[in-house]
């Protein structure tokens with residue numbers, strides 16, 4: 001074989017060994033990406049996390065890291081913070097991608113958890129307060145009607161498989177569809193149906209894209225605040241249920257952390 005192929009093989013072998021090593025050592029550092037302050041603060045309080053005032057992130061960005069130790073886990077709750085101009089939570093795919101990238105670079109986590117609220121579909125028998133683990137993620141608002149670019153736009157991918165976690169926690173499992181709008185246009189609806197989604201959020205597929213690029217396993221814990229194909233206006237129903245559903249989210253994330261503690265990624 002030519003020398004070039006030899007060295008490629010060695011590099012590939014080393015990369016495979018590194019992945020196997022990472023999968024077989026107990027999980028130590030966890031990054032929890034949460035878009036809204038209302039969703040993040042109950043976890044910060046519960047785990048007595050501290051705000052990092054000497055930020056790992058570039059000067060001037062609104063991104064906030066809360067950190068601390070729970071059991072044997074180094075927890076990092078990352079909240080993209082408030083929009084510098086408008087003062088509202090920096091929700092959506094752009095901020096989610098940026099903080100995921102920056103957190104991986106700075107903290108080299110063993111695992112990412114993207115936790116948050118989501119809209120659910122009664123067509124999929126989803127109810128307010130249900131907590132889902134996402135089996136798959138995809139985008140529903142990136143339409144590029146050119147062969148292959150269409151698939152790139154949708155960006156469908158299976159999530160990191162956690163059969164033991166799913167069995168133990170008895171959470172619902174379903175596909176997650178991501179877009180940058182809280183409401184749902186008819187075009188979005190057609191894409192969400194094509195994605196076969198049970199829940200819809202504004203960050204998941206973006207977090208998945210970045211985590212996949214950098215080979216970090218990620219799981220998605222999403223609690224349902226509103227029924228998108230129900231009778232109530234989405235924004236009203238979302239705001240009405242946000243605080244109560246956040247309690248269900250907080251409990252689910254705690255159970256996930258309790259399960260993860262002491263385990264390797266390959267045991268999830």
Ligand code: ADE
Nearest residue numbers: 117118119182200201202
């Ligand atoms: N988060 C909570 N409800 C949502 C919805 N309907 N769409 C997107 N993200 C959400």
